[in-house]
């Protein structure tokens with residue numbers, strides 16, 4: 372697969388290195404856009420092999436259109452607000468697209484990418500949700516979705532290991548701004564968690580969130596979020612994340628009818644109840660006792676292939692050798708969730724997630740009106 376990497380900043384260069392180091396096979400970096408001399412020096416082996424440099428994505432697309440360069444696919448690693456325009460222009464040229472998270476800054480951008488992808492038969496459009504490659508995350512999803520412990524009652528996720536010092540926000544003019552990044556922790560760090568949350572537990576039906584802007588850093592966007600979700604079956608969820616708390620933890624709890632699952636520091640434990648709690652509740656005569664249960668450590672022999680895993684799967688899908696692991700359409704969900712959290716926080720009210728296209732479009736319009744007041 373002849374790949375062009377669009378956006379050679381921190382992450383774009385990391386992807387180039389993964390490919391040139393041989394962590395991904397069957398991929399040749401044919402072109403990159405906009406690279407600083409220092410970064411170019413660090414990747415000189417790819418340029419020795421003839422990789423071309425373009426200033427912008429548009430310059431690259433012009434060359435592809437004029438057939439002066441052969442490219443099969445693009446990897447988009449630019450600031451969030453530019454993802455959808457670049458993806459749509461690439462798709463119009465028939466190029467396969469792998470887009471880094473988030474799909475955009477607002478959900479209409481994600482929908483537009485999906486609509487364009489749908490117009491091109493056989494075009495592969497994937498999202499870089501590398502945390503789905505972690506077999507522990509896959510195991511948690513399998514447990515919850517199988518219903519082996521009954522339906523979900525509650526999910527709580529505390530994620531304070533996204534700590535960032537002030538220098539991080541100063542490292543790029545787009546960081547920590549509404550018009551550059553499109554948001555704060557919800558759009559930069561948490562897309563992974565919001566994606567996993569909806570992948571494991573399903574999409575919430577409503578959310579009430581509280582975002583604190585510039586609480587710990589001198590930034591316009593939020594660096595702390597607390598949210599409350601409801602799910603279709605009546606289950607509830609809480610979600611907390613910040614980039615300003617040290618001694619970070621990452622603890623996921625999922626309570627189901629017959630078990631409690633806890634995932635922390637890479638360890639997965641489940642407390643299986645010996646009786647059905649709902650029956651116990653109705654019949655127990657000891658008012659202060661609890662249903663008995665037993666903790667079990669869950670291990671899995673899988674892998675955690677992360678970014679190289681997604682890159683390899685994308686290349687294999689383009690080659691027709693594998694099914695795409697994270698379809699582009701998945702990008703809309705976590706982005707919509709993030710947008711709903713912002714809207715709720717700005718309007719100080721609970722927000723219902725759209726259930727159909729008509730509601731989606733109304734939601735997008737309302738979100739973009741409110742977003743415009745921030746930029």
Ligand SMILES: NC(=O)c1ccc[n+]([C@@H]2O[C@H](COP(=O)([O-])OP(=O)(O)OC[C@H]3O[C@@H](n4cnc5c(N)ncnc54)[C@H](O)[C@@H]3O)[C@@H](O)[C@H]2O)c1
Pocket residue numbers: 377378379380381382383404405426427428429448449450451453471472473499501543558559
């Ligand atoms: N999947 C992950 O684990 C992960 C981790 C970090 C960042 N990211 C994502 O990667 C993307 C980039 O983040 P970063 O930290 O590398 O940012 P960065 O600021 O280091 O790099 C962005 C690069 O894009 C370039 N750029 C901007 N507009 C462009 C255009 N129109 N055409 C070509 N190049 C353009 C900039 O010059 C810069 O080099 C973001 O979407 C971010 O959320 C993903």
